[in-house]
Amino acid sequence: MTEEDPIESAEALIASGRAEEAARALQARLAAGRGGLLARLTLIKALLASGDNKTALIEAREAVSLNPGVALAVLALGEALLAADALPTAIAELQRALRLDPDLVRARELIAAAWLKAGEPDKALENLQALENPPAEMLAACEAIKASPRSDPGYVRHLFDQFSADYDERMIGQLAYAAPQILFDLASLVMPGRMGASAKAGATIKKELSVLDLGCGTGLAGAVFKPLAARLDGVDLSPAMIEKARARGIYGDLKVADLETALAATGPRYDLILAADTLVYLGDLGQVFEGARNRLSSNGYFLFTVEKSEGTGFELGPKRRWRHGEAYLRELATRSGFDMAGLVAAVPRHEANQPVDGFAVALVR
Ligand SMILES: C[S@@+](CC[C@H](N)C(=O)[O-])C[C@H]1O[C@@H](n2cnc3c(N)ncnc32)[C@H](O)[C@@H]1O
Structure with a gap:
């Protein structure tokens, strides 16, 4: 990772499946007092990509407490809560991110993902339909739940x-x-x-x-x-x-x-x-x-x-x-x-x- 582009380097590591390495580098940077919000958000992304949902949630809470009115920080907290299966609080935080920035497409996608995880296809569809290009696989997942001859495991x-x-x-x-x-x-x-x-x-x-x-x-x-x-x-x-x-x-x-x-x-x-x-x-x-x-x-x-x-x-x-x-x-x-x-x-x-x-x-x- 070069000193000049720590975020870009971390993103490259995450993209190449080396998220843990990216997380370690960003943690060191933040510990040395050399990282701002962007470094912490990238760290959360790296932690989530490496499956360390618990640390991602701790970092996301820290990001929001340092930047309470910033939509991207609230979005990261919503994403970390979603990864931790805390669905009601994830949805609440993602909706807060959307109120802070109504153009935040990712927040709406994640709200739909949370409703899907909770086995609520109608609520997921409501959010997907508000998107210009709703992901086809999410639409298909909603239809599959609705057509299934049993209750969705996520719902139960x-x-x-x-x-x-x-x-x-x-x-x-x-x-x-x-x-x-x-x-x-x-x-x-x-x-x-x-x-x-x-x-x-x-x-x-x-x-x-x-x-x-x-x-x-x-x-x-x-x-x-x-x-x-x-x-x-x-x-x-x-x-x-x-x-x-x-x-x-x-x-x-x-x-x-x-x-x-x-x-x-x-x-x-x-x-x-x-x-x-x-x-x-x-x-x-x-x-x-x-x-x-x-x-x-x-x-x-x-x-x-x-x-x-x-x-x-x-x-x-x-x-x-x-x-x-x-x-x-x-x-x-x-x-x-x-x-x-x-x-x-x-x-x-x-x-x-x-x-x-x-x-x-x-x-x-
Ligand atoms: C109404 S509770 C009854 C629990 C228990 N049998 C009793 O007598 O109190 C229904 C339980 O079935 C579980 N359940 C429903 N569908 C299930 C499934 N497909 N696989 C495993 N557990 C399921 C639910 O999580 C819930 O705990």
Whole structure:
């Protein structure tokens, strides 16, 4: 890097895949008191390019505190927050950058990128349409989310990361959430031999099943089934929900992953796979049924709740939760090689003090 053009040299290093080197040179320069805002902004770019999102965020905060009214500094902070997945604050800072400089095309692009990451294609499109040349790949990504027969993983992750702090109180208090107990009662009916005498009050409970909890959330269903489980694993898209589940200390393996991907991977087979109020974020259940069947041991059970559609397929409801029809569930179960061990009407939760109609389903391999 030449002394004459430190920024240009750093940009060249970033462009040639040597962002870490660029970051080190700029850090040294700033530490020696020889860099201004441009050097810090380039440093943030280099840090982001090298994947050091944490230091980029620290530098971006410093840039804004030194230059509070400068649109480019606020833009850099928005970009660093976006890289750190802090979506609401990223969007707020990017909107502030745009207010400071309404011609800042990059801010609008990044706002659209943040909405896309949050699985909100309509909000992303609103911002893309305000651009003269909206990036074609971003437009295509919006259309793909809108056409998908399931909820976008980004949307689910963001929703439950936000919800995690008071999830248990709200579910049990305001929403009269009952899916875990409904599934436990269904298990007692369809697989009493596998539950020992545990369904009967006061009886000794045998911990003998290996159980996988799909969309385990904070572990409300896991806690209900734990007394039966010699092994209890969980998978969820939301890192914040997984942290809450981990704090319960009842799970073995806990993974942040999409359940369709997790089921398709090789891994242990389970006696029981649960999905309590999780499949409402998936419309087409084909992959889930296939994956669950592959990961169940012979005579293993797949127990889940869904919300009820009056139709024969599946549909997206007004609360952005999918509903499934009885005919669809029965037909798909048969097609996926399951026997229907039980399908009962159930009310997994309330919404605005009204019961939400659903089904509790038990499939056996
Ligand atoms: C309403 S909560 C239910 C949580 C838990 N089963 C319970 O009984 O409290 C739905 C959970 O499913 C997770 N989820 C939804 N779709 C998912 C997917 N495709 N892969 C993994 N987790 C998913 C969400 O992150 C959320 O934690």
